[in-house]
Amino acid sequence: MPNILIERCFDTIDLLAAEAKSLRLEDIAERLDLPTTAVRRFLSVLCLVGWLEQDSQTGFYRLTLRLAVLAQRLLSATKTPDICQFIVNRLAQDSQELVRVASVQENGLAWIADAQGAKAGLIYEPETTAEVPLQVTADGKAWLATLTTGAAVKAVLKNGFGDPDSHGPNAVQTIEAVLDGLEVTREQGWALAVEEAEPGVVSIAAAIRPNGGLPVGTVSVAGPSLRLSGERILEISRLISIAADDLAAFWPLRHSPYYCNSVRMIAFEPRSAIGS
Known part of the structure; x- marks a missing residue:
């Protein structure tokens, strides 16, 4: 009892x-x-x-607010925001769009860091939520694609498809469609969601996999579909792949001052993403 x-x-x-x-x-x-x-x-x-x-x-x-306070205390203790933010800021500056990092939880993903790179024109500012919708976001797809088919299906069913009216016009509503999309994600190495989570919004994401192993999170860029299309999507996908590799290099998180200082030095070092 x-x-x-x-x-x-x-x-x-x-x-x-x-x-x-x-x-x-x-x-x-x-x-x-x-x-x-x-x-x-x-x-x-x-x-x-x-x-x-x-x-x-x-x-x-x-x-x-006790739950929120404990969550912030945990993130602070693990140094997650400090380490992620330097890389997130760099990606936001290079992409000129919204960048977010999500961490793997027991049954899905949760946002832990973000930065807005857009300075003018249309600026995508999504509602603040903790959990990441799996089947309609690039982050969710990037993570699901690293799982076995059975585990991916289980995760999607547990999180549910949600109300179709609350997503974009291209949101998938069947397991078959989800699995087809995951095959594409596995082949290209990054995930794409075009007007699935929200109308007029495109997102691109990659999984963060230390040493090529199990995923610990995802990193993504999202913005208006007017700016994110064609060659721009491929350009952003290369930027994201670099950021995902950098974040993977610093996971699992350590607590020593030397480690945190080394992260700051590397994160601020200029790096050419396109054509490198």
């Missing part, structure tokens, strides 16, 4: 984190498919230990 309670508590935290808003007791119970009386008990526990808070006027439940 205690193990079940712990599992239900984490299910609740996951639900409220995904929704990023307050929910009624009845809504939480319905989403978790549990009796209201049982849900009320572990909501009280989560409020008691500081993970949730209940609005005194509406009675709705929401996450406190």
